Amino acid sequence: MSTTPATPAPPSPPPAPSSSSDGPSWPPLPAHAATDDADAPPPDPEAAPDADAAPERVLAGALRWIDANLEWFRPRRWEEYLPPRPFRPGPLLELLGLLRVLDREGVLPRTAPLPGRALDLAAETAADPAFERSLRRGDAYFPYHLNLVMLLEHLGRPQPALRARCEALLAADAGGHLRPYKPVLNRLELRYFLDRGGLTAPPSLPTVEALLRESVAALGPDVLQLTESETYALTHAVFYATDFGRHRLDLGDGPRAGARLRETVRVLLAVHLARGNLDLLAELLLCTRALAKSPETSPAERTAWHTLARAARPDGAVPSPVHRPEVLATLTGDKAAAYLFGTCYHTTTAAALAAATLRHRPPDTLRPATGTPRPPRAEPAAILTWARRVAAEAATAPTTLRTAWRDQLAPLLTLAVQARDPHVLAELLTAAESLGATAHSPAREAAALLTAWTD
Structure with missing residues:
Protein backbone atom coordinates (compact mmCIF):
# COMPACT_ATOMS: atom_id res chain seq x y z
CA MET A 1 0.00 0.00 0.00
CA SER A 2 2.95 2.31 -0.30
CA THR A 3 4.56 4.09 -3.18
CA THR A 4 8.18 3.57 -2.28
CA PRO A 5 10.27 1.18 -4.39
CA ALA A 6 10.51 -1.30 -1.54
CA THR A 7 6.76 -1.58 -1.09
CA PRO A 8 4.36 -3.86 -2.95
CA ALA A 9 2.92 -1.37 -5.42
CA PRO A 10 -0.77 -0.57 -5.38
CA PRO A 11 -2.62 -1.09 -8.63
CA SER A 12 -2.29 1.75 -11.12
CA PRO A 13 -4.32 2.33 -14.26
CA PRO A 14 -2.60 2.23 -17.63
CA PRO A 15 -1.28 5.52 -19.03
CA ALA A 16 -4.10 7.72 -20.23
CA PRO A 17 -4.25 8.50 -23.93
CA SER A 18 -3.80 12.12 -24.93
CA SER A 19 -6.01 13.87 -27.44
CA SER A 20 -2.76 14.81 -29.17
CA SER A 21 0.93 14.56 -28.41
CA ASP A 22 0.88 17.89 -26.57
CA GLY A 23 -2.84 18.42 -25.92
CA PRO A 24 -5.03 17.73 -22.90
CA SER A 25 -4.96 14.24 -21.40
CA TRP A 26 -8.06 13.13 -19.52
CA PRO A 27 -7.76 9.57 -18.15
CA PRO A 28 -10.65 7.34 -19.19
CA LEU A 29 -13.22 6.74 -16.49
CA PRO A 30 -13.57 3.18 -15.15
CA ALA A 31 -16.60 1.11 -16.03
CA HIS A 32 -18.26 1.57 -12.66
CA ALA A 33 -18.21 5.39 -12.85
CA ALA A 34 -21.71 6.79 -12.99
CA THR A 35 -22.89 9.08 -15.75
CA ASP A 36 -22.71 12.75 -14.99
CA ASP A 37 -25.74 13.72 -12.93
CA ALA A 38 -24.63 17.08 -11.59
CA ASP A 39 -27.92 18.63 -12.69
CA ALA A 40 -30.05 15.92 -11.13
CA PRO A 41 -31.90 16.75 -7.92
CA PRO A 42 -29.93 16.06 -4.73
CA PRO A 43 -30.58 12.75 -2.97
CA ASP A 44 -33.40 12.38 -0.48
CA PRO A 45 -32.16 10.65 2.69
CA GLU A 46 -35.63 9.32 3.42
CA ALA A 47 -35.68 7.54 0.06
CA ALA A 48 -32.77 5.36 1.20
CA PRO A 49 -33.39 4.38 4.82
CA ASP A 50 -30.14 2.40 4.99
CA ALA A 51 -28.05 5.18 3.45
CA ASP A 52 -25.99 5.56 6.62
CA ALA A 53 -25.05 1.86 6.44
CA ALA A 54 -22.86 2.12 3.30
CA PRO A 55 -19.60 1.36 5.21
CA GLU A 56 -21.18 -1.65 6.87
CA ARG A 57 -22.34 -2.97 3.49
CA VAL A 58 -18.87 -2.48 2.03
CA LEU A 59 -17.23 -4.19 5.01
CA ALA A 60 -19.60 -7.15 5.07
CA GLY A 61 -19.20 -7.70 1.34
CA ALA A 62 -15.42 -7.40 1.48
CA LEU A 63 -15.12 -9.95 4.30
CA ARG A 64 -17.46 -12.33 2.47
CA TRP A 65 -15.31 -12.06 -0.66
CA ILE A 66 -12.02 -12.47 1.23
CA ASP A 67 -13.37 -15.55 2.99
CA ALA A 68 -14.43 -17.10 -0.34
CA ASN A 69 -11.08 -16.32 -1.99
CA LEU A 70 -8.66 -16.99 0.85
CA GLU A 71 -6.73 -19.59 -1.14
CA TRP A 72 -5.55 -16.87 -3.55
CA PHE A 73 -3.63 -15.16 -0.74
CA ARG A 74 -1.28 -18.15 -0.75
CA PRO A 75 1.84 -17.11 -2.71
CA ARG A 76 2.07 -20.38 -4.65
CA ARG A 77 -1.58 -20.15 -5.66
CA TRP A 78 -1.12 -16.56 -6.87
CA GLU A 79 1.87 -17.58 -9.00
CA GLU A 80 -0.06 -20.27 -10.85
CA TYR A 81 -1.78 -17.60 -12.95
CA LEU A 82 -0.43 -14.17 -11.96
CA PRO A 83 3.03 -12.60 -12.33
CA PRO A 84 5.30 -13.28 -9.33
CA ARG A 85 5.47 -10.44 -6.85
CA PRO A 86 8.84 -9.09 -5.61
CA PHE A 87 7.64 -9.73 -2.05
CA ARG A 88 5.76 -12.96 -2.53
CA PRO A 89 3.38 -12.78 0.48
CA GLY A 90 2.40 -9.16 -0.27
CA PRO A 91 -1.39 -9.75 -0.43
CA LEU A 92 -1.20 -11.96 2.67
CA LEU A 93 0.65 -9.21 4.54
CA GLU A 94 -2.10 -6.73 3.68
CA LEU A 95 -4.69 -9.22 4.93
CA LEU A 96 -2.89 -9.59 8.27
CA GLY A 97 -2.86 -5.82 8.66
CA LEU A 98 -6.61 -5.75 8.05
CA LEU A 99 -7.21 -8.58 10.55
CA ARG A 100 -5.31 -6.63 13.20
CA VAL A 101 -7.52 -3.57 12.74
CA LEU A 102 -10.69 -5.70 12.66
CA ASP A 103 -9.64 -7.29 15.95
CA ARG A 104 -8.71 -3.93 17.49
CA GLU A 105 -11.99 -2.30 16.48
CA GLY A 106 -14.12 -5.18 17.76
CA VAL A 107 -15.38 -6.06 14.27
CA LEU A 108 -13.94 -9.56 13.99
CA PRO A 109 -11.91 -11.18 16.79
CA ARG A 110 -8.76 -13.02 15.86
CA THR A 111 -10.36 -16.22 17.16
CA ALA A 112 -13.16 -16.10 14.55
CA PRO A 113 -13.09 -18.63 11.68
CA LEU A 114 -11.80 -16.28 8.94
CA PRO A 115 -8.86 -14.87 10.95
CA GLY A 116 -8.05 -18.37 12.16
CA ARG A 117 -7.83 -19.73 8.62
CA ALA A 118 -5.85 -16.71 7.45
CA LEU A 119 -3.40 -17.04 10.34
CA ASP A 120 -2.95 -20.74 9.54
CA LEU A 121 -2.05 -19.73 6.01
CA ALA A 122 0.32 -16.99 7.16
CA ALA A 123 2.05 -19.29 9.66
CA GLU A 124 2.43 -21.91 6.92
CA THR A 125 3.96 -19.26 4.63
CA ALA A 126 6.40 -18.10 7.32
CA ALA A 127 7.43 -21.74 7.97
CA ASP A 128 8.33 -22.25 4.31
CA PRO A 129 12.17 -22.38 4.05
CA ALA A 130 11.92 -20.02 1.10
CA PHE A 131 10.56 -17.31 3.41
CA GLU A 132 13.53 -17.47 5.77
CA ARG A 133 15.97 -17.57 2.85
CA SER A 134 14.38 -14.44 1.49
CA LEU A 135 14.41 -12.83 4.93
CA ARG A 136 18.10 -13.59 5.41
CA ARG A 137 19.00 -11.54 2.34
CA GLY A 138 18.11 -8.41 4.27
CA ASP A 139 17.34 -6.67 1.01
CA ALA A 140 14.81 -4.00 0.03
CA TYR A 141 11.97 -6.25 1.22
CA PHE A 142 13.37 -6.88 4.70
CA PRO A 143 10.86 -4.47 6.36
CA TYR A 144 7.97 -6.50 4.93
CA HIS A 145 9.40 -9.79 6.14
CA LEU A 146 9.76 -8.19 9.56
CA ASN A 147 6.25 -6.82 9.42
CA LEU A 148 4.73 -10.20 8.58
CA VAL A 149 6.62 -11.87 11.45
CA MET A 150 5.53 -9.20 13.93
CA LEU A 151 1.90 -9.23 12.79
CA LEU A 152 1.81 -12.99 13.27
CA GLU A 153 3.12 -12.48 16.80
CA HIS A 154 0.60 -9.72 17.50
CA LEU A 155 -2.25 -11.95 16.29
CA GLY A 156 -1.20 -14.85 18.52
CA ARG A 157 1.09 -16.88 16.25
CA PRO A 158 4.62 -15.98 17.48
CA GLN A 159 7.63 -17.00 15.39
CA PRO A 160 10.54 -16.76 17.88
CA ALA A 161 13.26 -17.94 15.52
CA LEU A 162 12.19 -15.55 12.78
CA ARG A 163 11.87 -12.71 15.29
CA ALA A 164 15.43 -13.31 16.44
CA ARG A 165 16.60 -13.32 12.81
CA CYS A 166 14.84 -9.98 12.25
CA GLU A 167 16.49 -8.47 15.32
CA ALA A 168 19.93 -9.59 14.16
CA LEU A 169 19.43 -8.18 10.67
CA LEU A 170 18.09 -4.93 12.11
CA ALA A 171 21.12 -4.57 14.40
CA ALA A 172 23.40 -5.08 11.38
CA ASP A 173 21.40 -2.50 9.34
CA ALA A 174 20.91 -5.09 6.63
CA GLY A 175 19.77 -3.30 3.51
CA GLY A 176 20.81 0.09 4.85
CA HIS A 177 17.22 0.89 5.79
CA LEU A 178 18.26 3.08 8.72
CA ARG A 179 20.41 5.45 6.69
CA PRO A 180 19.27 9.09 6.59
CA TYR A 181 19.54 9.17 2.79
CA LYS A 182 16.83 6.52 2.43
CA PRO A 183 13.41 7.89 1.40
CA VAL A 184 11.56 9.27 4.39
CA LEU A 185 8.47 7.14 3.80
CA ASN A 186 10.56 3.97 3.86
CA ARG A 187 12.05 4.96 7.20
CA LEU A 188 8.69 6.07 8.59
CA GLU A 189 7.20 2.75 7.55
CA LEU A 190 10.00 0.76 9.19
CA ARG A 191 9.83 2.77 12.40
CA TYR A 192 6.07 2.18 12.53
CA PHE A 193 6.56 -1.57 12.04
CA LEU A 194 9.13 -1.65 14.85
CA ASP A 195 7.07 0.38 17.31
CA ARG A 196 3.91 -1.60 16.59
CA GLY A 197 5.79 -4.87 16.99
CA GLY A 198 7.45 -3.89 20.26
CA LEU A 199 10.97 -4.04 18.81
CA THR A 200 13.59 -1.56 20.00
CA ALA A 201 14.45 0.81 17.18
CA PRO A 202 18.14 1.58 16.61
CA PRO A 203 19.12 5.08 17.84
CA SER A 204 19.85 6.19 14.27
CA LEU A 205 16.22 5.78 13.24
CA PRO A 206 14.14 8.88 14.16
CA THR A 207 10.73 8.61 15.77
CA VAL A 208 7.54 8.33 13.77
CA GLU A 209 6.69 11.91 14.72
CA ALA A 210 10.04 13.25 13.50
CA LEU A 211 9.84 11.33 10.23
CA LEU A 212 6.25 12.41 9.66
CA ARG A 213 7.39 16.05 9.74
CA GLU A 214 9.77 15.32 6.86
CA SER A 215 7.10 13.58 4.79
CA VAL A 216 4.83 14.85 2.04
CA ALA A 217 1.95 14.96 4.51
CA ALA A 218 3.62 17.69 6.56
CA LEU A 219 5.33 19.75 3.87
CA GLY A 220 2.37 21.56 2.32
CA PRO A 221 2.00 19.55 -0.90
CA ASP A 222 0.72 21.38 -3.98
CA VAL A 223 -2.60 19.64 -4.42
CA LEU A 224 -2.90 20.92 -8.00
CA GLN A 225 0.17 18.98 -9.06
CA LEU A 226 0.31 16.09 -6.61
CA THR A 227 0.97 12.88 -8.56
CA GLU A 228 -0.73 9.58 -7.92
CA SER A 229 2.40 8.09 -6.34
CA GLU A 230 2.78 11.17 -4.13
CA THR A 231 -0.85 10.80 -3.08
CA TYR A 232 -0.20 7.20 -2.03
CA ALA A 233 2.84 8.43 -0.09
CA LEU A 234 0.64 10.95 1.71
CA THR A 235 -2.04 8.42 2.62
CA HIS A 236 0.52 6.00 3.99
CA ALA A 237 2.28 8.63 6.05
CA VAL A 238 -1.09 9.34 7.68
CA PHE A 239 -1.76 5.62 8.17
CA TYR A 240 1.54 5.01 9.96
CA ALA A 241 1.55 8.21 12.02
CA THR A 242 -1.99 7.59 13.30
CA ASP A 243 -1.80 3.77 13.43
CA PHE A 244 -4.69 3.63 10.96
CA GLY A 245 -6.77 6.18 12.78
CA ARG A 246 -6.06 5.18 16.37
CA HIS A 247 -3.89 8.15 17.40
CA ARG A 248 -3.97 11.89 16.85
CA LEU A 249 -1.59 13.29 14.24
CA ASP A 250 1.21 15.57 15.45
CA LEU A 251 2.67 17.67 12.64
CA GLY A 252 4.61 19.83 15.08
CA ASP A 253 3.46 23.13 13.59
CA GLY A 254 0.34 24.02 15.53
CA PRO A 255 -3.27 23.72 14.38
CA ARG A 256 -2.64 25.39 11.00
CA ALA A 257 -0.57 22.43 9.79
CA GLY A 258 -3.38 20.02 10.63
CA ALA A 259 -5.92 22.24 8.91
CA ARG A 260 -3.78 22.38 5.76
CA LEU A 261 -3.46 18.61 5.66
CA ARG A 262 -7.19 18.10 6.22
CA GLU A 263 -7.92 20.47 3.34
CA THR A 264 -5.44 18.64 1.09
CA VAL A 265 -7.09 15.31 1.89
CA ARG A 266 -10.55 16.81 1.33
CA VAL A 267 -9.58 18.03 -2.13
CA LEU A 268 -7.85 14.76 -3.04
CA LEU A 269 -10.91 12.78 -1.94
CA ALA A 270 -13.10 14.80 -4.29
CA VAL A 271 -10.54 14.49 -7.12
CA HIS A 272 -10.47 10.71 -6.95
CA LEU A 273 -14.22 10.54 -6.43
CA ALA A 274 -14.59 12.38 -9.74
CA ARG A 275 -12.11 9.99 -11.37
CA GLY A 276 -13.78 6.90 -9.97
CA ASN A 277 -10.50 5.65 -8.48
CA LEU A 278 -11.88 3.37 -5.77
CA ASP A 279 -8.43 2.43 -4.52
CA LEU A 280 -7.38 5.95 -3.57
CA LEU A 281 -10.95 6.73 -2.57
CA ALA A 282 -10.81 4.05 0.12
CA GLU A 283 -7.39 5.16 1.35
CA LEU A 284 -8.41 8.82 1.46
CA LEU A 285 -11.61 7.97 3.32
CA LEU A 286 -9.51 6.32 6.00
CA CYS A 287 -7.28 9.41 6.12
CA THR A 288 -10.31 11.68 6.34
CA ARG A 289 -11.56 9.96 9.47
CA ALA A 290 -8.06 9.64 10.94
CA LEU A 291 -7.62 13.41 10.66
CA ALA A 292 -11.18 14.46 11.53
CA LYS A 293 -11.74 16.70 14.53
CA SER A 294 -15.43 15.78 14.86
CA PRO A 295 -17.97 13.22 13.56
CA GLU A 296 -19.23 15.76 11.04
CA THR A 297 -18.75 14.58 7.46
CA SER A 298 -18.40 16.45 4.19
CA PRO A 299 -20.67 15.92 1.17
CA ALA A 300 -17.71 14.40 -0.70
CA GLU A 301 -17.07 11.91 2.12
CA ARG A 302 -20.71 10.82 2.14
CA THR A 303 -20.81 10.54 -1.63
CA ALA A 304 -17.57 8.54 -1.60
CA TRP A 305 -19.01 5.91 0.73
CA HIS A 306 -22.12 5.53 -1.38
CA THR A 307 -19.91 5.29 -4.48
CA LEU A 308 -17.91 2.46 -2.92
CA ALA A 309 -21.08 0.66 -1.88
CA ARG A 310 -22.62 0.98 -5.36
CA ALA A 311 -19.42 -0.01 -7.17
CA ALA A 312 -18.85 -3.17 -5.14
CA ARG A 313 -19.55 -6.34 -7.11
CA PRO A 314 -22.40 -8.63 -5.97
CA ASP A 315 -19.76 -10.99 -4.52
CA GLY A 316 -18.39 -8.15 -2.34
CA ALA A 317 -15.18 -7.39 -4.25
CA VAL A 318 -14.36 -3.71 -4.83
CA PRO A 319 -12.72 -3.23 -8.26
CA SER A 320 -9.32 -1.57 -8.52
CA PRO A 321 -8.39 0.94 -11.23
CA VAL A 322 -6.92 -1.86 -13.35
CA HIS A 323 -10.00 -4.07 -13.23
CA ARG A 324 -11.70 -4.41 -16.61
CA PRO A 325 -15.09 -6.19 -16.63
CA GLU A 326 -14.78 -6.78 -20.38
CA VAL A 327 -11.54 -8.70 -19.78
CA LEU A 328 -13.07 -10.75 -16.96
CA ALA A 329 -15.98 -11.64 -19.27
CA THR A 330 -13.58 -13.44 -21.62
CA LEU A 331 -12.18 -15.70 -18.87
CA THR A 332 -13.51 -18.80 -17.14
CA GLY A 333 -12.61 -21.06 -14.25
CA ASP A 334 -9.38 -20.45 -12.36
CA LYS A 335 -8.21 -17.89 -14.91
CA ALA A 336 -11.26 -15.77 -14.18
CA ALA A 337 -10.84 -16.23 -10.42
CA ALA A 338 -7.16 -15.27 -10.63
CA TYR A 339 -7.88 -12.16 -12.69
CA LEU A 340 -10.63 -11.09 -10.34
CA PHE A 341 -8.42 -11.56 -7.30
CA GLY A 342 -5.41 -9.81 -8.80
CA THR A 343 -7.44 -6.77 -9.84
CA CYS A 344 -9.62 -6.50 -6.73
CA TYR A 345 -7.84 -7.70 -3.60
CA HIS A 346 -5.97 -4.47 -2.79
CA THR A 347 -8.93 -2.13 -3.18
CA THR A 348 -11.23 -4.55 -1.35
CA THR A 349 -8.77 -4.73 1.56
CA ALA A 350 -8.36 -0.94 1.64
CA ALA A 351 -12.14 -0.42 1.60
CA ALA A 352 -12.57 -2.89 4.46
CA LEU A 353 -9.88 -1.07 6.47
CA ALA A 354 -11.60 2.27 5.97
CA ALA A 355 -14.99 0.83 6.91
CA ALA A 356 -13.62 -0.85 10.03
CA THR A 357 -12.37 2.47 11.40
CA LEU A 358 -15.94 3.83 11.23
CA ARG A 359 -17.27 1.14 13.54
CA HIS A 360 -17.91 3.48 16.48
CA ARG A 361 -19.11 6.61 14.69
CA PRO A 362 -22.39 8.21 15.76
CA PRO A 363 -25.45 7.16 13.72
CA ASP A 364 -26.73 9.16 10.77
CA THR A 365 -23.35 10.78 10.03
CA LEU A 366 -23.18 9.48 6.46
CA ARG A 367 -26.68 10.11 5.18
CA PRO A 368 -26.63 12.13 1.96
CA ALA A 369 -26.95 15.86 2.55
CA THR A 370 -30.10 17.44 1.19
CA GLY A 371 -29.72 20.42 -1.11
Missing part, protein backbone atom coordinates in the same frame (compact mmCIF):
# COMPACT_ATOMS: atom_id res chain seq x y z
CA THR A 372 -26.10 19.68 -2.01
CA PRO A 373 -25.43 19.64 -5.78
CA ARG A 374 -23.54 16.64 -7.07
CA PRO A 375 -20.06 17.42 -8.40
CA PRO A 376 -19.33 16.53 -12.04
CA ARG A 377 -17.27 13.51 -12.95
CA ALA A 378 -13.78 13.93 -14.39
CA GLU A 379 -14.74 14.62 -17.96
CA PRO A 380 -14.16 17.94 -19.73
CA ALA A 381 -17.74 18.30 -21.01
CA ALA A 382 -19.23 17.72 -17.57
CA ILE A 383 -16.82 20.15 -15.92
CA LEU A 384 -17.47 22.81 -18.57
CA THR A 385 -21.21 22.49 -17.94
CA TRP A 386 -20.57 22.99 -14.21
CA ALA A 387 -18.30 25.99 -14.76
CA ARG A 388 -20.75 27.74 -17.09
CA ARG A 389 -23.66 27.18 -14.72
CA VAL A 390 -21.68 28.63 -11.81
CA ALA A 391 -20.56 31.64 -13.85
CA ALA A 392 -24.15 32.31 -14.93
CA GLU A 393 -25.89 31.76 -11.58
CA ALA A 394 -23.36 32.60 -8.83
CA ALA A 395 -24.45 36.24 -8.47
CA THR A 396 -28.01 35.28 -7.51
CA ALA A 397 -27.49 31.82 -6.00
CA PRO A 398 -28.25 31.27 -2.30
CA THR A 399 -25.33 31.23 0.11
CA THR A 400 -25.56 27.47 0.70
CA LEU A 401 -25.25 26.78 -3.02
CA ARG A 402 -22.34 29.20 -3.45
CA THR A 403 -20.58 27.49 -0.52
CA ALA A 404 -21.08 24.07 -2.11
CA TRP A 405 -19.70 25.35 -5.42
CA ARG A 406 -16.66 26.87 -3.71
CA ASP A 407 -15.99 23.49 -2.04
CA GLN A 408 -16.16 21.77 -5.44
CA LEU A 409 -13.92 24.32 -7.17
CA ALA A 410 -10.51 23.18 -5.89
CA PRO A 411 -10.94 19.52 -6.95
CA LEU A 412 -12.11 20.61 -10.41
CA LEU A 413 -9.18 23.00 -10.80
CA THR A 414 -6.90 20.10 -9.83
CA LEU A 415 -8.44 17.85 -12.49
CA ALA A 416 -8.02 20.51 -15.20
CA VAL A 417 -4.42 21.27 -14.21
CA GLN A 418 -3.45 17.60 -14.15
CA ALA A 419 -5.11 17.05 -17.53
CA ARG A 420 -3.15 20.06 -18.89
CA ASP A 421 -6.39 21.41 -20.33
CA PRO A 422 -6.16 25.22 -20.72
CA HIS A 423 -9.69 25.57 -22.12
CA VAL A 424 -11.37 23.85 -19.19
CA LEU A 425 -9.07 25.61 -16.73
CA ALA A 426 -9.92 29.03 -18.17
CA GLU A 427 -13.65 28.33 -17.80
CA LEU A 428 -13.14 27.18 -14.22
CA LEU A 429 -11.24 30.36 -13.42
CA THR A 430 -14.14 32.38 -14.80
CA ALA A 431 -16.39 30.45 -12.41
CA ALA A 432 -13.90 31.13 -9.61
CA GLU A 433 -14.14 34.84 -10.36
CA SER A 434 -17.92 34.66 -10.10
CA LEU A 435 -17.50 33.04 -6.69
CA GLY A 436 -14.94 35.62 -5.54
CA ALA A 437 -12.27 32.95 -5.18
CA THR A 438 -9.56 34.02 -7.64
CA ALA A 439 -7.36 35.61 -4.96
CA HIS A 440 -7.24 32.43 -2.89
CA SER A 441 -5.45 29.11 -3.26
CA PRO A 442 -5.61 27.07 -5.38
CA ALA A 443 -7.31 29.34 -7.94
CA ARG A 444 -4.44 31.82 -7.68
CA GLU A 445 -1.85 29.16 -8.47
CA ALA A 446 -4.01 27.68 -11.21
CA ALA A 447 -4.25 31.08 -12.88
CA ALA A 448 -0.46 31.42 -12.80
CA LEU A 449 -0.09 28.00 -14.44
CA LEU A 450 -2.60 28.90 -17.12
CA THR A 451 -0.65 32.07 -17.92
CA ALA A 452 2.60 30.11 -18.10
CA TRP A 453 1.00 27.57 -20.46
CA THR A 454 -0.58 30.05 -22.84
CA ASP A 455 1.61 33.16 -22.96
